[in-house]
Amino acid sequence: MKTAPLICIDRHRLTIDGEGVTTLVAFHGCPLHCKYCLNPQCLEADGVWQEMDTELLMMNVEMDNLYFLATGGGICFGGGEPLLRSAFIKEFCEQCPEGWQFTMETGLNVPRHHLEEVISFIDSFIIDIKDMTPAIYQAYTGKGNQQVIENLVWLYSHAKHKDKITLRLPIIPKFNTEEDRKHSRQVLEELGYENFDEFEYVIRG
Numbered sequence: 450m451k452t453a454p455l456i457c458i459d460r461h462r463l464t465i466d467g468e469g470v471t472t473l474v475a476f477h478g479c480p481l482h483c484k485y486c487l488n489p490q491c492l493e494a495d496g497v498w499q500e501m502d503t504e505l506l507m508m509n510v511e512m513d514n515l516y517f518l519a520t521g522g523g524i525c526f527g528g529g530e531p532l533l534r535s536a537f538i539k540e541f542c543e544q545c546p547e548g549w550q551f552t553m554e555t556g557l558n559v560p561r562h563h564l565e566e567v568i569s570f571i572d573s574f575i576i577d578i579k580d581m582t583p584a585i586y587q588a589y590t591g592k593g594n595q596q597v598i599e600n601l602v603w604l605y606s607h608a609k610h611k612d613k614i615t616l617r618l619p620i621i622p623k624f625n626t627e628e629d630r631k632h633s634r635q636v637l638e639e640l641g642y643e644n645f646d647e648f649e650y651v652i653r654g
Contacts, residue, residue, distance in 0.1 A: 472513060
């Protein structure tokens, strides 16, 4: 039985990360080191996660089965980077009742095989693009985005529902501009994508 480190299980979320009532399952670990990370605990080395197997996770979420079925909701996998735990997610999804919807909230900066392992289970994607310009992405995350671009191309050809892929395009103070965002959107539209969430990071302190 697969295990994975979880930083939280957040129940009864409504239309935040998928349709209907959802439960966020957030994983420890991320390949990126974003300057304004919203969940820095996903990178902390000690004491911020619980190692859990798929059976125990099911015990923690199946109590909301009726909510999921009544509202068209289900599980949102987040983090951190959930795709790093693709084998765990596949095993978990195989145990779930029919009718649950699965959302993947991801930066997509992982080797392709992780995406291939779960693609048949995932109904919708929320993809945190940051910025499509390689130099801007590298400066903000500490890593290049070539893997992201390649995965975006592959995903568009293999996703169950192309209309349920949302791409997040933020304005990141000190890193990109509105013109940079327009450029990112143009590149993504040329790949075929249509749904975008545009916003600006609020930097406190």
